[in-house]
Amino acid sequence: MQQLLYRIQFANDETAFEELYRAQAFRLFQFAFAFVRSKETAEEIVNDVFLKLWQNRGRIDQIKNLSVYLYVAVKNTASNYLRKKVTTDELAVDHFYLSPDPESMLVTTELRKKIAQSIDTLPPRCKLIFKLVKEDGLSATEVAEILDISYKTVTTQLTIALKKLEELLRPSLQEYKIRV
Template structure:
């Protein structure tokens, strides 16, 4: 961030964009349900960040700043465009890690279907905390809800996922999961 702000380093900015674009695109997509608009929203946010790079050091938490900027920009897009079908399905993709490679394809499909089956707010909170790695406090700031609401929604999401996946999990999985 220092190189971007003080050296006007476009290479550093491109790398920062690349590192953050996809998760912000997914977040924007949950609001507008349109690929092109979601891309435009993210690009608008990054363009404004570049234009105001001299003030980057004033941003306390750049990750929260980006999510809030995307949320606000998406709200502006929604106000300017025609009403959308609010019943549309949200799609989230789990990023692979070594443990997920070991999961069978069938279980992977059950996990994705279970996440898709979560209520909208639970799904959004789950995605931001578990997939994007944000803290509950950051999610609360981004979504402008209380910390308690975030933790409650995350608890609901995890319980629903455990219930949906219980038949596919080893017998002792629930007991070992709760001990951690």
């Protein structure tokens, strides 16, 4: 990643920038969509953030953690959009994708559907934190920084999400003889 950022900053390497965009854009799109609930607007927000990054590429080395920087920039851009929007919709995360791994590939389609439905029942903030930690692989500290909340709030929300999911999924998991 550092080599990629070096090429962007010091060589104005558009290919390296496109590579960075391809690696980060989809997760940032999902994050933006959680706020604005519009595919086009979420895409526009992500593109605006990357455009600003390209325009300010000479200062990339001043960014401590690029992933956190991009999430915060998307959150701020989405917040600005929502402030300007006349009607305010309830913020919710409608898109949650379970990342495939060998274990989840063995789980039946029915169980995956129950998992997705259970995740969908989480309160919006709890669901967003769960997604950022479990799907996007961010640490609790990074999520706290991105959402501008305390580390303790993140860990509490994550604990609530896991307990609720365990409670909701216990009957299904026992049916499939998966130990909780």
